[in-house]
Amino acid sequence: MGRIYEALQVEEDFIKAMERKEFRLYYQPKLDLVSGKIIGVEALVRWEHPEKGLLPPLEFIPFAENSGLIIPLGEWILRTACLQIKEWQESGYVHMLMSVNLSAPQLYQPEFADKVQQILTETKLTPKFLNFEITEGVMLDAFQAPKVIRELKGLGVQISLDDFGTGFNSFHYLQELPIDTIKIDQSFVQNCYTDLNDGTIVKSIIEMAHQLQMNIVAEGIYSADQLIFLQQNHCNIGQGYLFSKPLPPDELMKQIDNIEQIVIQKGIPQEVSHQKLYKEMIERTRQDLRDTVRLQQGVIFKFKKIDGKFIHTLSDGKLLYRMGISLEHVIGKELKDIIPFADAVKKERYYQRAWNGEQNITFDGEFNGIAYLTSLTPIRRGGVVTEVIGSTIDITEQKQLTASLRLRESQYRIITENTQDLIRVIDTNYRLEYASPSHELILGYPPEAYEGHLIFEMMHPDDHQRVENIYANAIQSKAPIETEIRLKHVNGYWIDFELKATPVLDESNEVKQIVIVARDISERKKTERFIRKSEKLSIVGQLATSVAHEIRNPLTTIKGFVQLLQKEIDKPIYLNTMLAEIKKLEETVSEFLSFDNTRAPSLVETNLTSLFQQVLLIVKPQLNMNNIEIIYETQSNLPSIHCDQAQIKQVFIRILQNAIEAMPDGGTIKVQILSKGMDHITIRFIDQGIGISEERMKRIGEPFYSTKEKGTGLGLLITHKIVEEHGGRIDINSVLNQGTTVDVMLPVNI
Missing domain, CATH: 3.30.450.20 (PAS domain)
Structure with missing residues (x-):
């Protein structure tokens, strides 16, 4: 019962002492053993008890640690020590280091490193001037303690391993922890100059610290003999009663000059000390060089x-x-x-x-x-x-990397040099850095014509702003984009491309270049237009047939009456004119009614060369009248096709008639019959006529649209319809004032 009461009384006194601010910090100096200058101090707490007088740490620190009161006391010690060293620095002692002891409860409190950072910030002390002294006894938790010590080191403070050599794991801690300084325990220093074993241990610790590039402090120096021994063996720093006992801050400042004379007065002469230091430094440098070469x-x-x-x-x-x-x-x-x-x-x-x-x-x-x-x-x-x-x-x-890069470069070169797609690389200013060889094959210009130029220079003007906006969005979003563009061919016409642009990022995750892959979709566009026209053709066919039937019957009646009147009048000029106009109406109605021809083509095996010779006989008079010559080319051994000969002749005649009408001044029409692999035969008609503008080309094949002044546009629709029913396709390319090329592609086997 008495012990419990005594413990409670001590706790009550301790708490009151903190409230009454009875704790004091005393400071014991640490000296450079060569120059004798004070380079730091160790903060040591004292209790100024109102009844018992000044109490040393051993009389209250164990109680504080067991009761948990060391936490608030330790925080007070740390803050007070930081404020004191900051005050001394402002007084001119700018390089002085403050050492503070840490106990296990302090180290293991939650977020201790954050608390230290807070105190450093409050006191405005640079972290490198704070040193925590930690003993092996603190390392109870093999995981948590090293973790906290590394966090403290991360703040920039220094760490000392105190009482070195008295525990079992000292060397392990040197290997695992970020230790700056080793403190040789005073039990070894006490007899270092008289006891051979202690002396050997001290020498070994000093040499090891130098090899590890750590500072070495000998504590507990009481005599000049100990000082000289430590100097002779190149110990850096000393601490002990030979220099000074722990003192209040004001008293320490008064004694600085006297303290700093002790090393000079009682140690080995400075000249000798410097020589030994230089010799040690030279040998250490040589060893460092050997270690550097080896490592x-x-x-x-x-x-x-x-x-x-x-x-x-x-x-x-x-x-x-x-x-x-x-x-x-x-x-x-x-x-x-x-x-x-x-x-x-x-x-x-x-x-x-x-x-x-x-x-x-x-x-x-x-x-x-x-x-x-x-x-x-x-x-x-x-x-x-x-x-x-x-x-x-x-x-x-x-x-290995070079070989791999060469292999990849070779593979990429094979791809880029043989691909049918356009591959481009542009910078963020839209200037071309690379153009693949396929540019010359597809567009007619060599890659050199593009490289170094803005990407918009050979792009259709109507696409310029839209594509620039798309590229700007790709750079901003750093994401791939897809769109369509038109690029100029060397012969002046435009080719449709579908492209995908992919941003290339640098090490800073910023867009450095854009890689563009563009594919020619001209054929696909033609097919899409053909499908749209075919759909229109079907609708027009139904409409035309209905309209033609409604017109034909009254038109026949009118024609009959006009013919009867013609016989009764001497000068039937007006009636002749009416009959001529009726004939034109009949021709138009016949074109309409051609859509009503729903029968499937009557397919027979046909030699196209012979069929075309028959067509030439039909159109020859028109050719002669218009001063036009036919140049006819055909491949040998052309395969036969299955077709409705009458319908295909009609297609050829219509195309030739259009070519003749487009050449009012005469000229040449070239006709080529070419085999396209094993599947198709192409009949190509090339005229030297007035050509068709780009805007009109977009509408070619639309119902009731014609390039002729009085045309209905139905002739081309019928031509498309016939070829489509044969499983073929018609392509038309034209350049204004240069001529038109019409390709009729018919399958060999249907």
């Missing part, structure tokens, strides 16, 4: 020419061992002792060139499956080459 990824080596032989005097590096070679295989050996004889002979030529003084010698090779690149540099002394230094790097991955 670098490639190989560094040297050789000399001894008795006419190139002998290696140095060689080390990770690549050497990955090649399966050890130092013993290289040092004191020639090339032929290391690599195959044939390779050695070739490489010795490069060795000789470097020995002759030639700079920047490089060569490559392969050994044990590793591709390598070696460079050689001659070293001169007194103007004479005395040795050559070389470096070798692994280029296996680079060589």
